[in-house]
Amino acid sequence: MPARTVLQRADIARALTRISHEILESNRGGSDLILLGIPTRGVVLAERIAANLEAFEPGSGVVGALDVTMYRDDLHRHPTRTPSPTRLPAGGVDGKTVVLVDDVLFSGRTIRAALDAIGDLGRPRAVRLAVLVDRGHRELPIRADFVGKNLPTAAAERIFVRLEETDGDDAVSIEGIA
Amino acid sequence: MRHLLSTADLTRDEAVGILDLAEDMADVATRAVPKLPTLRGRTVANLFFEDSTRTRLSFEAAAKRLSADVITFSAKGSSVSKGESLKDTAQTIAAMGVDAVVLRHSASGAAQVLAESDWIDAAVVNAGDGTHQHPTQGLLDAYTLRKTLHADASRGRDLDGVRVAIVGDVLHSRVARSNVWLLTTLGAHVTLVGPRTLLPMGVGAWPVDVTTDLDAAIAARPDAVMMLRVQQERMHAAFFPHEREYASGWSLDDDRFARLAADTIVMHPGPMNRGLEISARAADSPRSVILDQVTNGVSIRMAVLYLVLSGSDPREAAA
Numbered sequence: 001m002p003a004r005t006v007l008q009r010a011d012i013a014r015a016l017t018r019i020s021h022e023i024l025e026s027n028r029g030g031s032d033l034i035l036l037g038i039p040t041r042g043v044v045l046a047e048r049i050a051a052n053l054e055a056f057e058p059g060s061g062v063v064g065a066l067d068v069t070m071y072r073d074d075l076h077r078h079p080t081r082t083p084s085p086t087r088l089p090a091g092g093v094d095g096k097t098v099v100l101v102d103d104v105l106f107s108g109r110t111i112r113a114a115l116d117a118i119g120d121l122g123r124p125r126a127v128r129l130a131v132l133v134d135r136g137h138r139e140l141p142i143r144a145d146f147v148g149k150n151l152p153t154a155a156a157e158r159i160f161v162r163l164e165e166t167d168g169d170d171a172v173s174i175e176g177i178a
Numbered sequence: 179m180r181h182l183l184s185t186a187d188l189t190r191d192e193a194v195g196i197l198d199l200a201e202d203m204a205d206v207a208t209r210a211v212p213k214l215p216t217l218r219g220r221t222v223a224n225l226f227f228e229d230s231t232r233t234r235l236s237f238e239a240a241a242k243r244l245s246a247d248v249i250t251f252s253a254k255g256s257s258v259s260k261g262e263s264l265k266d267t268a269q270t271i272a273a274m275g276v277d278a279v280v281l282r283h284s285a286s287g288a289a290q291v292l293a294e295s296d297w298i299d300a301a302v303v304n305a306g307d308g309t310h311q312h313p314t315q316g317l318l319d320a321y322t323l324r325k326t327l328h329a330d331a332s333r334g335r336d337l338d339g340v341r342v343a344i345v346g347d348v349l350h351s352r353v354a355r356s357n358v359w360l361l362t363t364l365g366a367h368v369t370l371v372g373p374r375t376l377l378p379m380g381v382g383a384w385p386v387d388v389t390t391d392l393d394a395a396i397a398a399r400p401d402a403v404m405m406l407r408v409q410q411e412r413m414h415a416a417f418f419p420h421e422r423e424y425a426s427g428w429s430l431d432d433d434r435f436a437r438l439a440a441d442t443i444v445m446h447p448g449p450m451n452r453g454l455e456i457s458a459r460a461a462d463s464p465r466s467v468i469l470d471q472v473t474n475g476v477s478i479r480m481a482v483l484y485l486v487l488s489g490s491d492p493r494e495a496a497a
Contacts, residue, residue, distance in 0.1 A: 067202070070216040070244075070484075080179070080489030082195065083202050085333070092210075120211035 015148030030060020240479035316356030
């Protein structure tokens with residue numbers, strides 16, 4: 001079955017704009033806020049959301065990257081993964097509200113690893129989760145606070161997120177296993 | 179990566195990948211909890227058939243920062259002094275269940291023998307075999323050079339155009355051999371300097387320049403001078419008439435140190451014979467990166483242990 005596009009460039013931009021507003025609303029402004037993207041595409045999304053926040057409320061677009069490779073529970077099941085750098089904003093995460101940003105929320109295991117990783121970096125006041133796509137099929141009691149699009153999927157289907165910065169264009173598509 | 183036996187096996191991309199991974203590992207040391215859960219439940223055995231302080235401690239620290247369990251064996255006070263062989267020791271360790279073996283042995287090729295044997299199916303990391311290889315030392319030296327030259331912009335870079343003089347007892351030095359292959363793979367230009375008696379046979383076939391004149395090598399303004407330890411414990415013949423004569427020709431003494439170019443860094447794999455191959459002033463100067471080498475060693479060994487111990491088990495994949 002061929003890939004079916006479910007989000008176009010404009011849909012992604014609108015979703016990210018709405019998420020940006022929701023983050024500011026729930027945080028009651030942009031103070032003590034840190035966006036941490038999970039590599040690879042979560043970092044790109046975090047940077048886009050940060051640019052939105054900066055436009056709405058200057059000084060609020062603090063962004064970093066959080067690599068979770070070393071915290072995964074499936075390292076023995078896959079070929080060796082190469083970690084990406086973790087970049088933390090100056091001042092660290094202590095006492096801040098951290099918003100984790102990822103492209104697709106699926107089993108929840110990546111987020112579980114990210115929560116462990118944050119725990120080793122310091123003690124944030126709160127941790128929130130923003131994702132572009134929530135496709136269901138959770139294996140852990142984890143949910144997202146900010147969701148771009150809920151996409152009901154079959155477990156065997158695959159979701160592809162393409163972003164300008166990493167893949168040359170913006171699109172979310174879904175592919176069934178024929 | 180299944181084993182790490184020699185730097186000659188590494189491609190440029192693999193070597194740069196290990197150095198980049200070590201940068202991530204170095205960041206861990208600066209965090210609130212300087213520890214990763216990555217190798218929880220895995221066991222690393224340090225088999226040291228030959229004396230070592232820094233390498234053994236460094237591997238132990240690296241394994242513990244990745245949450246692996248460590249068992250350490252040193253030949254002194256063990257059954258090796260009762261005549262137990264590498265094979266028997268390896269099989270004994272295997273029977274206890276280990277995932278990786280870090281091996282230091284006085285026989286060149288010991289790590290290769292262990293890796294190719296069916297005595298144990300753990301990953302093997304060579305921590306020095308005779309006068310052959312000491313790959314993690316080569317990697318930490320390359321890391322130290324890259325970090326010193328490029329600081330925060332070092333990620334992803336090789337050592338193209340960097341000039342390094344490796345000075346002293348090249349004949350007995352596995353550190354020199356590991357560095358020659360790794361540094362040239364990364365694009366650096368290596369000059370070996372030492373007395374004729376301490377340069378290996380067949381050195382002409384290595385991808386390096388060779389000279390006996392340290393003063394000329396210093397005048398050529400290398401980016402780094404790496405002083406090697408004079409390994410008297412491996413010298414069973416007279417390689418030079420007297421320590422003073424060695425020092426006058428090949429020591430980084432105060433006079434030669436003063437003639438070094440201002441941005442030349444001083445390296446030494448340790449332990450140092452102060453006053454023989456290096457003067458205290460050179461060793462303790464701000465241009466000496468000798469303690470950085472020790473710090474970086476832990477990061478490099480974390481990266482190597484991660485690479486040999488993570489990823490799907492080839493035995494399970496085959497099953």
